[in-house]
Amino acid sequence: MKTIKNRNINGRPAKKPSEKKAYKVTLKMATEEYYSLKAKARSAGLNRSEFIRRCIQSGVVKERLTPELVGYIRQICGMANNINQIARTANSAGFFEVQKHLFSMTERLDNLIKRIKDDC
Structure with missing residues (x-):
């Protein structure tokens, strides 16, 4: 009998642990904020999740005045x-x-x- 060592040669390669998205964050928004997010994501050509990820990576939040x-x-x-x-x-x-x-x-x-x- 023949044994197959690597059955799945074709298909998507496995992601590294650093590339996997393991955390889920829920967020409540007002209607106006939600539609603003949808419009900005659509104009950027991204889905909402990717748009928020990019905002987190490149966005700047100013600190409060001392x-x-x-x-x-x-x-x-x-x-x-x-x-x-x-x-x-x-x-x-x-x-x-x-x-x-x-x-x-x-x-x-x-x-x-x-x-x-x-x-x-």
Whole structure:
């Protein structure tokens, strides 16, 4: 009797464990989000699963602002109010009386912008 060692010579080769998709993730979406996903996947020529996989691989999610950065932004808003008040005073009293305040304010604003750039 003859024995056959490798019966399945033809057909699809077995996938490596790293290529197999072993995890399933369920996701709830609103109707608008679902149809947006379908439309984007269709325009990309992919099915929804492959579209989401590619978004995960190449997508970028920005991190939240730190409390320190939020404080810097508040300081900039306060400085904007001060600049408006200085401009109003400069228009009514004259520019030369307000010049010192203006220079100190621009210096502080430059320092804050540098801190924000360093933190990001």
